[in-house]
Amino acid sequence: MSTSPTIDTAAALAATSLLRFATAGSVDDGKSTLVGRLLHDSKSVLTDQLEAVETASRNRGQDAPDLALLTDGLRAEREQGITIDVAYRYFATTKRRFILADTPGHVQYTRNMVTGASTAELAVVLVDARNGVVEQTRRHAAVAALLRVPHVVMCVNKMDLVDYQEKVFASIAEEFTAYAASLGVPEITTIPISALVGDNVVTASANMDWYGGPTVLEHLETVQVSHDPSDDPARFPVQVVIRPQTDEHRDYRGYAGQIASGIFRVGDRITVQPSGRTSTIEGIDALGEPVDVAWAPQSVTLRLTDDLDISRGDMIAPADAKLSPSQDLTATVAHLHDRPLKVGDRVLLKHATRTVKAIVKDIPSRLTLADLSQHPAPGELVANDIGRVVLRTAQALPVDAYADSRRTGSFLLIDPADGTTLTAGMAGDAFAEAAEETKEARGGTADDDGWDF
Template identity: 80%
Template structure:
């Protein structure tokens, strides 16, 4: 069961990461996320002998006759004792067809922020549903978070089909309900697969117990799903990370700007704009690993030289002339609050965007999103841990943010505690997700304490 498939038609040479798929798993508690990941690792021969031995030993100590494959990802001692996933467990594995980085995210409501962290860079999300319970509130929450983060591919894995006698009507009903809900969120692609992670049905190999299902297994889909987006096809965004001035006899006047291309392609001879100053120049050279090249594309790390001697430092952004974002000091964004300390209007924070960090003030908190029914609660007064809401932030210096819907890399930012450097909030500029109803905003706090912008 699948909808639109997005093909890459950029025409650019593929970036080195084209064969790498980042994906995240999510679902309610005890739906079998960690078991699914463990089954993927085990059946794809991606588990080392000592790892499997450790899992077998831990399983025996818990009185289990067979290895508990969930322990391959539940690495924290607290998780193993409770039998749940608390933190995001990252694992790398590979098959002959593709390399993978997976994030096994928690199912508890109070760890929604961890799911946001794990899915923020994912190109695909696997949402598990217990076939006995069907779509529940946490299933809808995770689908909404995936939509919020603009994850381009969504897989519904209806797990524990062995406990419902592998009944096709059970799977069909769950798939229909979830597909309709996810489509209402604007998710571009939904694929449903009936599985039993414990028994291995339709995870890596096709199930003999569900001959009525003719679609791919989970691994087959992961191996063949097209990477939904080629960053080289977007307008170029080059955040300057370091200014290189070698001061050597061979290069007495060399001034290069080093960093990683967040998106797009830069070419020698191209006219560019430096933000936020708005000054223009022309690219005279591009160096990649010490070798001059005619062009570079995302996500390559390169050094760029310009025809003019401009005042450029870390945090400035180089973009094509005529296709640059407009710098602004007033940012309206959807955010997920990550810290136990609430976020309130008037809070003094640091805002980190790509390689630039500036002072900022939270001017207002317009609403808080209720993920259960996608409604907006206006003027909440504060955001607590795991809350998702709309905020307005004013920065001390202009920033060139893209809309998050256009660029997940240059449309995102972090709010940081200036006192101790703690990450407080993850933000997505623009209308990343608006919900269905509700208006209003919390009153803005007056500027004082030297943070009057």
């Protein structure tokens, strides 16, 4: 007898107490100090870790502990006083668990921010109150919009160095909010802070009584990141076919993997892509027990009524899904490797659980994130570039638009010679789709405003 939950319970259980977020900002804006202050004041730092930071700070001639050292763990980072690589930290409060990615601020490490923010549900962008919104601030806001991070928090840091003036904060907040909204960022929150002193990081500031909003930690603990999984398209990339060899289960055939998005139920009519063959879900096994319904990101085994030729890399989706496998793919990509990506390059394309051969047919444009201008027909993309590419794959792939699914709308380009990751891709024109959605939400029209590459 199945004890599986109903759809309403499934939606409720899909709500998570885990928040993945990334920090970004220009050099010396105080990202690592903010993270260190957040960990320290929320009492998420072990005694030996704090002692190590205090010792390192004294060795550098500092009187007070440099909390930035809690995340700047590489020797080169400590010596140069900058963040070079993405630093991941895990901590928890009584209200929520967190996975934090502290990303570099240097322009040459923009690719690291792409890596850190690719799975983030929230991005914290820091701005130095003395400098306001600068080129790198706009760059990071654009990357967050490109990756469709649903929540962006802009922290105006170092308010203590501008005498906690409300007008300074208001001016910066207005400029950033307008810019981020034009990119299609759906939710923007602005908070005035001093990471060094601790104002409005974990504890409300006594120096800014004119600010009545939440502290950084309060916002992180309360921001809504869960949603009804039935709002997402149901997608199940097959990871492995299970065929037990025992006499008792000789007729068992199951398709195991992790649900990428949406909900599957026993009795659902499905289509297997790219073959297009249809069947019905006869059963769903989760943790060895039969259930009636399963939702992302659960790992389950689906059993079908028909004996179909299904293998690793195939995609199971609802029979009425608007999913047309194709060998031609146009996408927005962020190039991550020092080796340029050029027209004519032969690569491997990894989408979900399938990896196929592909060739770069065209690179129509490269985007200048500083002012969102276009550079037509660049011929190649170098490290940290974001541009549009046209790919031809050896096999048809059922790729969603990234606007519809961050999981099944994304892919990686890999060097076939050594397996190095070259490029992160997002199917479709991510900026244009985000801008169009924002305009429509505001009751406007999605006319041409320079977003088309």
